[in-house]
Amino acid sequence: MDTSTIIYIIVSIAVGLAVGYIVRQTLASKQATSVEQKIKEKLDEANAKSKELILEAQDKSARILEDIKRDEKERKLQLDKLEERILSKEENLDKQAAELRGKEKSVQGDLAKLTEAKTHIGELKEKIQQELQKVAGLSEEDAKKALLVDVEKKFSQDLVAYGKKMMQERREEIEKKTAEIMTTVMQRYSRSSAAEFTTSSVPLPDEDFKGKIIGKEGRNIRALERLTGVELIVDETPDSIVISSFDPVRREIARVALERLIKDGRIQPAKIEEKVEEAKSEVAKMMNEAAEAATYEVGILDFPKEIMQILGRLAFRTSYGQNVLRHSVEVAHFAGMIAAELGLNVDVAKRGALVHDIGKAIDHEVEGSHVELGRKILKKYNIDERVIQAMEAHHDEYPYAIPEAYVVASADALSAARPGARRDTIENYLKRLQELENIATQFEGVKQAYAISAGRELRIFVTPERIDDFGSLQMARDIANKIEAELRYPGEIKVVVIREMRAVEYAK
Incomplete structure (x- = not known):
């Protein structure tokens, strides 16, 4: 490529650049003019709208101001009326106060007159009494006594008759209601008569067993008596041996052990000791079963285990020949029915009745009445205080703290007094x-x-x-x-x- 061609190309590029620049400047000038025009139009439009808004706001504020003035005028009228009413009431109150002051003065005057009259009457009365005492020769107290004696002489028969009538009517009413409740209770619950003794008889297969039970030089019978704490009576009664003891638990243990020994046939001191231990376990089980049956029968299922164990011992306790556990169950039934009739707490009455004799389960070595021992047992195992109050008064050793205590005492007396319930010498x-x-x-x-x-x-x-x-x-x-x-x-x-x-x- 020669130099002229290169120059031509450079000149052409320069001319193209110059032309492009001029065109660009021209377009830019036109666009600027168009933007300024648009901005001016927008400003004019905004100024017009602002003027409209200002005029509208002025109209609205004028209307609000008129409303406020109207409301204020109405409130002022109401306040004026209220003020007039208050002033009127104040005037009325002032008038009433003035009238009350006038009446108060009048009442005070009347009161002073009454006081003066009362004083005068008292003086006259005293003078009259003095005159009467002088005439009659009696003092006031002597006159009263004489009058009372005279009235008593005149109306003594009437007073006696009236007193008898009142007492008879009241007693008949109470006896009728009591008999009705007690009869209903006894009809709804009945038990057999008592027949408990202090001895038990154990049958023997034959007479040879008497010799086995006695043993060589009496060692077997001595071992059995020592381990059980009972007395065995071997006499001429055919095919039987008698167990004697005032403790029914010991007597039952001896009976069970003796029956097991007779069934086993091997009667010797070692075997006797084994059978006695088995009998103790069996009797303990029997006592637990008896307690569970008793509580289930009366519908009480949440006594502590310790109370159940003590309660079970009552199955082998008697009072005047009456089984104490059966007596307690009977009293619980009676107490529940009586409490229901009277609208009292049936649960508290039944619980108190069931454990009212629990102190009798404790051996005689422990000092204290069965009521006091029972209270200690129940308190020890956190029994409800109401139950303790219900049972503690059945022998009048403690006051009747709650109504259920009277129910338990009545049910206890009813069970004891029922014909055939107890034996007596x-x-x-x-x-x-x-x-x-x-x-x-x-x-x-x-x-x-x-x-x-x-x-x-x-x-x-x-x-x-x-x-x-x-x-x-x-x-x-x-x-x-x-x-x-x-x-x-x-x-x-x-x-x-x-x-x-x-x-x-x-x-x-």
Whole structure:
């Protein structure tokens, strides 16, 4: 390529560049002019809209201001009316206050007059009393006493009759309701009579077993008596041996052990010791089963295990020939039914009744009454305080803290007094009758006293010249209170005082 060609190319490029620059500048100038025009148009449009908005806002603010002024005017009218009403009420109150002050002054004046009149009347009364005392020759107290004596003489028969009528009606009402509840309870629950003794008889297959039980030089019978704590009586009674003990648990252990030895046939000291241990385990199991059956029967299933173990021992305890556990179950049933009739807490009554004699399960080596021992046992194992209160009063050693305590005591007496529930010796029976008659004859004016109806009624004849009708009523209450304080007895004793007046005259 030559130089002219190169120059030509360079010149052409330069010319192209110059032309391109000029065109670009021209286009840029045109675009700038177009943008400025658009901006100006937008500004004009914005100014027009702002003017419209300002005018609209001014109109709206004017309307709001008018509304505010109108509301303010209405509120002012309401306040004016309220102010008028308040002023009117104040005027009325002022008038009423003035009237009350006037009335108060009038009342004070009347009160002063009444006080003056009362003082004057008191002075007149005192003067009259003094005059009466001078005329009658009696003081005020003496006159009162004389008047009371005169009234008592005139109306004594009426008072006696009225008192008897009230007492009879009330007693009949209470006895009717009580008999109704007790009869219902006893009809709904009944048990067989008691027949517990202090001996048990074990049958023997033949007479040869008596020699085996006695053993060489009596070693077998001595071992059995030593291990069980009972007395074995081997006499002429055919095919039987008698176990004697006042502890039913020991007697039952000896009976079970002896039956096992007879069944095994090998009777020797080592075998006796083995069978006695087996018998103890079996009797313990029997006691647990008895406690579970008793609680299940009365519907109580949440006693602690320790209480159940102690309760089971009552199955082998007796009181006046009555099995203590069966007695406790019976009392629980009675208490539950009585509590239900009276609208009391049935659960508390049944629990308190079931454990009311639990202290009898403790051996005699531990000091204290069975009530006190029972309280300690129940407190130790965190039994509900209401249950303890329900059981602790059934022998009147503690106060009746809750209504259920009366229910438990009544149910206990009902179970004990039920015909056939308990056995008693003829000596104790006659002694109790004699004590009843002796209590009655200690009172002045008693001619004769008879305990009848198996000791359930005490009939007393008094001398009519020494005891009047009032005295008869008082004597019946005093004798009943003395019996309650000095004697222990099941159920209740009816005290009847009879005052008979006979007038005899002969026609000649």
